[in-house]
Amino acid sequence: MDSTVDDYHHYFRMLLNHGMHGTQRILSRRAVELMTTNRLTPEQLAAREAWGRNAVHLAYGLGQHGGWGFGMAVRTYRSDYAPVGQFGWDGGSGTTTYADPHNQLVGILLTQTGMSTPDSARANLDFWTTLYQAIDD
Known part of the structure; x- marks a missing residue:
C-alpha cells in the first residue's frame, strides 16, 4: 500500500478498535464514540x-x-449495501474512505479524478457496491 492508503487504513482501524492502535490507546472510547455517531x-x-x-x-x-x-x-439510514453506523467521508477529489463497525471493514478508494463529472461519483458508488457484494456471509 502507498503511505496515504496505509495511513487511512491505520486511522480507520484505530477507530474500529475504539481508539486503540495495537496495544496503545490513541483516543479515548468516548472520543471515538463522539466522532463516529451522529451529533x-x-x-x-x-x-x-x-x-x-x-x-x-x-x-x-x-x-x-x-x-x-x-x-x-x-x-x-440504509439506502444501499452499507449498514447504519458506517462512518467516513467522500472527498471532493474523487476519494472515498469509510469504516463499517458491523462488518469490521475499512474501504479506501483514492482516485484523484475530481468530482467534476458523474463518472467519478459512479466509480465511488461502484467501488462500494462491489466491496459489499464481495462479503461472504
Whole structure:
C-alpha cells in the first residue's frame, strides 16, 4: 500500500478498535464514540437532507447518508449495501474512505479524478457496491 492508503487504513482501524492502535490507546472510547455517531439534531438532519436533495446535481448523490459525528459522516439510514453506523467521508477529489463497525471493514478508494463529472461519483458508488457484494456471509 502507498503511505496515504496505509495511513487511512491505520486511522480507520484505530477507530474500529475504539481508539486503540495495537496495544496503545490513541483516543479515548468516548472520543471515538463522539466522532463516529451522529451529533446532528433532528432539525439539522432535516435541513441537511433538504440541502442534499437540492444539491444532488452537484454531488451526484454522494454523501447522502444521514448525519455527522465530530469530523466525519455517519450513516443514519440504509439506502444501499452499507449498514447504519458506517462512518467516513467522500472527498471532493474523487476519494472515498469509510469504516463499517458491523462488518469490521475499512474501504479506501483514492482516485484523484475530481468530482467534476458523474463518472467519478459512479466509480465511488461502484467501488462500494462491489466491496459489499464481495462479503461472504
